[in-house]
Amino acid sequence: ANGYELLRDYSKGFRIGAATNTIHYSNSNYNNAMKAFNYMVAENACKFVSIQGTKGKFNFNDCDNHLKKAQELGMDFRGHALVWHSMAPKWLENEDANTMKNSIINHITTVLKHYEGKIDTWDVVNEAIDDSSNGNGWNMRKSFLYNKVPNFIDIAFQTARQVSPKTKLFYNDYNTEGIWGKSESVYQFVADLKKRNIPIDGVGIQYHVSLENNPRFDKINDLISRYCKLGVEVHITEMDVSCDKNCWASDVEQQQGKVFTNALQACLNNSCCTGFLVWGIGDNDSWIGGDKKGLLFNSNYQPKSQYTAVLNLLKST
Ligand code: G3I
Numbered sequence: 001a002n003g004y005e006l007l008r009d010y011s012k013g014f015r016i017g018a019a020t021n022t023i024h025y026s027n028s029n030y031n032n033a034m035k036a037f038n039y040m041v042a043e044n045a046c047k048f049v050s051i052q053g054t055k056g057k058f059n060f061n062d063c064d065n066h067l068k069k070a071q072e073l074g075m076d077f078r079g080h081a082l083v084w085h086s087m088a089p090k091w092l093e094n095e096d097a098n099t100m101k102n103s104i105i106n107h108i109t110t111v112l113k114h115y116e117g118k119i120d121t122w123d124v125v126n127e128a129i130d131d132s133s134n135g136n137g138w139n140m141r142k143s144f145l146y147n148k149v150p151n152f153i154d155i156a157f158q159t160a161r162q163v164s165p166k167t168k169l170f171y172n173d174y175n176t177e178g179i180w181g182k183s184e185s186v187y188q189f190v191a192d193l194k195k196r197n198i199p200i201d202g203v204g205i206q207y208h209v210s211l212e213n214n215p216r217f218d219k220i221n222d223l224i225s226r227y228c229k230l231g232v233e234v235h236i237t238e239m240d241v242s243c244d245k246n247c248w249a250s251d252v253e254q255q256q257g258k259v260f261t262n263a264l265q266a267c268l269n270n271s272c273c274t275g276f277l278v279w280g281i282g283d284n285d286s287w288i289g290g291d292k293k294g295l296l297f298n299s300n301y302q303p304k305s306q307y308t309a310v311l312n313l314l315k316s317t
Helices: 028-034 061-072 097-114 144-148 152-163 181-195 217-230 252-269 305-316
Strands: 015-020 039-042 076-079 121-126 168-173 202-205 208-210 233-242 273-278
Touching: 015 076, 039 061, 039 273, 061 076, 097 144, 097 152, 121 152, 152 168, 152 181, 168 181, 168 233, 181 202, 181 217, 202 217, 217 233, 217 252, 233 252, 252 273, 252 305
Parallel strands: 015 039, 015 273, 039 076, 076 121, 121 168, 168 202, 202 233, 208 233, 233 273
Antiparallel strands: none
């Protein structure tokens, strides 16, 4: 008994999740808070450098430990992420084009085979569209991946489909909430993948926003419904809502709660939106820093008013 109601008990089959990290598993309050969810993603453990820090030496321990915890708690598990320019090993960056291409294929193949039947959804490519994209076409991020293997995205999705035909293959990116510059560009990019028959099944909308910089609030429903029409699934994958300058306002948690429920409502409105995850459990563990109070639990892993807002929405749905 957690002393509060669990989101998962009102999710009616919908996947409601959080990013977790084994470094906190020894904390019993953290463990209890994890139980609120029915879906888990590893904050870092299943990334390229975490699994293959040394070329050819695959170390699945930490990623496996996250998955094990999810299974113990009866949670589904989301794979994040196979190919990303960040959290990539130095050895990969230093390879020549053809070797790098083969390393990408080998990584995807080995990881998907290891988790076959255990992880049904993976972010295959993460954050490949450049922030300068303004909705008029798209600019590729000029990462080491793109610079050496310009078609790495096609290769990644095609490899993943071939190795594991049943796995749902996602593209995941930030600043893609609502309808505006970069998110419009990402939409066009995904539509182009579909048009060219590159096997993509879903789009992850990360949803890292703040109260001050949240211009996309009104448009998230339209964006998701547009993706549904395109024939892809949507997950909101990494939500947090920073408070920025208004952190001490008396109603700040209520304001943040509204941003969470606005996004979750948009997801629930659209049947192709099949998962919603926040990026961490307690505020102090968050990548944006505890002072931003961006998550659903406080630093002692007690639910905040944002949690109750999300809970009430699920209850009323
Ligand atoms: O593992 C090394 C450790 O060996 C080293 O001693 C230490 C010194 O800095 O760094 C450790 O790596 C850190 C890693 O987290 C694991 O703790 C990195 O420095 C740190 O940059 C990394 O941050 C993670 C970041 O992704 C990596 O870019 C954050 O925890 C994680 O929350 C964040 O998550 C990303 C999503 O994957 C993609 N979308 C954006 C989101 C937030 O940035």
